Amino acid sequence: MLAGQAGLIALLLTSCISKSLEPRLPVLYNLYIILILESAVHSLLLFTGQYMNDTIDQVTCLSQAALVRAIDSAFIISAFAFVFESWRRAVRGNERAKNGALRICIALGLPYLTFLLYLLITVMDGIRSPQHLFRNPESFFCTYFDGTFTGGLVLYVEMMVGAFGMFIIQS
Numbered sequence: 815m816l817a818g819q820a821g822l823i824a825l826l827l828t829s830c831i832s833k834s835l836e837p838r839l840p841v842l843y844n845l846y847i848i849l850i851l852e853s854a855v856h857s858l859l860l861f862t863g864q865y866m867n868d869t870i871d872q873v874t875c876l877s878q879a880a881l882v883r884a885i886d887s888a889f890i891i892s893a894f895a896f897v898f899e900s901w902r903r904a905v906r907g908n909e910r911a912k913n914g915a916l917r918i919c920i921a922l923g924l925p926y927l928t929f930l931l932y933l934l935i936t937v938m939d940g941i942r943s944p945q946h947l948f949r950n951p952e953s954f955f956c957t958y959f960d961g962t963f964t965g966g967l968v969l970y971v972e973m974m975v976g977a978f979g980m981f982i983i984q985s
Contacts (some may be wrong), residue, residue: 853857875956884933895921
């Protein structure tokens, strides 16, 4: 896990430092940053030394469950933004768009907005219903599942819409 995190950081640094004829898309760097954060969030129990414990303290488990839910949502939006911007660049080339700066700001900010939304809702629901916190003994992370908004319904719909949009753009 730690080697994977170091590899992601090396990939980000390589992309930043390397010279290219065509500048890289800002959404690519955003995707790299979210992947680095995601690997750190999923390794939280490892970093706190609680990954081998049968019981995890409530605060750590809720923190990780909320962060996992939030970063997964941010990754979906960030990946979709990267695919969309790559498609747009392939179709239009380097021609300047009318609302290029606004579009890039939205593409860079939307993953973090969904991150905050999912984080706040999961923390509030987790405090209200701690019995829905769950950790599979063979996994490295806690999750929150109650079958509603933060339990995954909206996240899975978001994943399906994002995947459908990517299929449309790629075809």
